[in-house]
Amino acid sequence: MDDNKEQITCLSVGLLVIGVVGSCFLLALVMLAGRGVPPVLAAPVPAHNASLPHIRIFDRSFEAAALQKGQAIYLQHCAACHGPEGRGQFPEAPLEPDATGRIGAPPHNESGHSWHHSDALLIRYVTEGGFSDLTRFYLMPAFGEVLSDEQILLVIAYIKSMWTDEQRASQYQLTLDEEASLR
Numbered sequence: 001m002d003d004n005k006e007q008i009t010c011l012s013v014g015l016l017v018i019g020v021v022g023s024c025f026l027l028a029l030v031m032l033a034g035r036g037v038p039p040v041l042a043a044p045v046p047a048h049n050a051s052l053p054h055i056r057i058f059d060r061s062f063e064a065a066a067l068q069k070g071q072a073i074y075l076q077h078c079a080a081c082h083g084p085e086g087r088g089q090f091p092e093a094p095l096e097p098d099a100t101g102r103i104g105a106p107p108h109n110e111s112g113h114s115w116h117h118s119d120a121l122l123i124r125y126v127t128e129g130g131f132s133d134l135t136r137f138y139l140m141p142a143f144g145e146v147l148s149d150e151q152i153l154l155v156i157a158y159i160k161s162m163w164t165d166e167q168r169a170s171q172y173q174l175t176l177d178e179e180a181s182l183r
């Protein structure tokens, strides 16, 4: 009789343990699945730019953590047109008109010309949208109502991480010159 009882107790304890471990496992799976962060968002900022102490917008510096945030904003709001790696809407011929006669979203990486724009102009572009002739260019939407001022700076800082050191230095100088000329 006692033996039987002991066996039943052992069995119940065993089942309980299996139950607890099993639930933990399931819970972990659900939590992992529920995180819902596409792996691409977790991608690190490209290594060739990781050492940059000098990503600046006007006087403010942006470090790796800020660039990660900028990257997430870029992937969510800009990558569909400018390409996830900033290679432009039509990477094969980014600055040529397509069959409709229009030029697509330009590249933001070192092959493009975003770095020819001062900080003020970059901010204006993102806030107010494009101002080119829509028969010749695709539309660049305005993000002033979609993103906060801070998010706009973060995403521009991330775009700057796609440029070379020389391009960044040149664009910084351009920004300073423009500011000086406005004073």
Ligand code: HEC
Residues within 6 Å of the ligand: 073, 074, 077, 078, 079, 080, 081, 082, 103, 104, 105, 106, 107, 108, 112, 113, 114, 115, 117, 122, 125, 126, 129, 130, 131, 132, 133, 137, 138, 139, 140, 141, 143, 155, 156
């Ligand atoms: C619907 C497509 C589309 C989306 C989304 C989009 N852009 Fe653009 N963008 C364009 C097009 C097309 C142009 C060129 C047209 C023009 O200059 O008017 C452009 C031009 C620009 C320019 C100026 C040109 C240059 O070479 O630098 C900047 C800066 C820019 N986009 C940044 C962004 C940022 C940042 C985002 C995300 C917050 C974004 N764009 C989202 C289509 C898009």
